[in-house]
Amino acid sequence: MNAGRYLAGLCVSALGLCAGGWLVLTPFAFGYPHRGRAAVTGFATGGGLALVALAALTCWALAWRRKLRADGVLAARQRRRSRRSGRRQARAERLVLATRTPELTAAPDPAQVLTDLRALLTPLLAAEGSALIRTMPGPVAPAEPAVAEPVLTEPVLTVPAPAPASDGQTASRAVQVQVQAPGHLRGSRSASFLAPSPPPAEPLLRGAELLMVGTGEEEAW
Amino acid sequence: MVGRAGMASLVIIFLTGAWLIAAPFALRFQPAGTPWTGAARMDVLVGAVLAVAAFAGFFVALAGQVREMYASRPE
Numbered sequence: 001m002n003a004g005r006y007l008a009g010l011c012v013s014a015l016g017l018c019a020g021g022w023l024v025l026t027p028f029a030f031g032y033p034h035r036g037r038a039a040v041t042g043f044a045t046g047g048g049l050a051l052v053a054l055a056a057l058t059c060w061a062l063a064w065r066r067k068l069r070a071d072g073v074l075a076a077r078q079r080r081r082s083r084r085s086g087r088r089q090a091r092a093e094r095l096v097l098a099t100r101t102p103e104l105t106a107a108p109d110p111a112q113v114l115t116d117l118r119a120l121l122t123p124l125l126a127a128e129g130s131a132l133i134r135t136m137p138g139p140v141a142p143a144e145p146a147v148a149e150p151v152l153t154e155p156v157l158t159v160p161a162p163a164p165a166s167d168g169q170t171a172s173r174a175v176q177v178q179v180q181a182p183g184h185l186r187g188s189r190s191a192s193f194l195a196p197s198p199p200p201a202e203p204l205l206r207g208a209e210l211l212m213v214g215t216g217e218e219e220a221w
Numbered sequence: 222m223v224g225r226a227g228m229a230s231l232v233i234i235f236l237t238g239a240w241l242i243a244a245p246f247a248l249r250f251q252p253a254g255t256p257w258t259g260a261a262r263m264d265v266l267v268g269a270v271l272a273v274a275a276f277a278g279f280f281v282a283l284a285g286q287v288r289e290m291y292a293s294r295p296e
Contacts, residue, residue: 016271
């Protein structure tokens, strides 16, 4: 670090301060004529010089301290605002820890969450008349003309409905429940990029399970 | 900003020293051709010391600033 620059400024400023004081005191010390030109010049010049030298002293001291802080010699000054923001930050962290601890201790098992989710979704998928759930004939149903089937292009999730009976005739006419995925657009035009056959829900649920196990959080949902 | 104010104050101190040297003759409390009075002698002496010190200090500070600029220039 180049301290000579600041030392030179400080020394010259201190010399100027001393010279200003001396010029103010000279008329009294040497008995100059009262209100004479020499006395007025000494007072005015000495007073102004003392003020300028004081300002210069302050400037050089501040500049040197700033340089020392920038070089890491002096510790960084902590301002009132940063102190206040530090207290606010500590309070927010305490609040976050206090609210997060019960969640961590009572974190549910992802497998248990998935089981509960299955139990919750299965009756919903089986229910009829819902806005999100529609039924359609299964793959064994007679095929309709492909031109008049705009419903197949909609993004839907297909899960097999619970088998109502065990006899072969009824099982052959088992229906599939199609659930429209939330956020997907209706209509063949906006969903035209999707595959014509809707994906089954079981792989999706397995994928969701993998996602949850991978992230370790229920926030994946 | 502070460094510039410090440099400007050094210039002002130098000008004050120069003014102190010239003041006895400019304000005519030192008549020409007569022995110097105590006030004139004191003003010239203080002014000369101030001017020399401020002159040297200004260039020392300027040299230090230039050295810092060389030290902090990108490679």
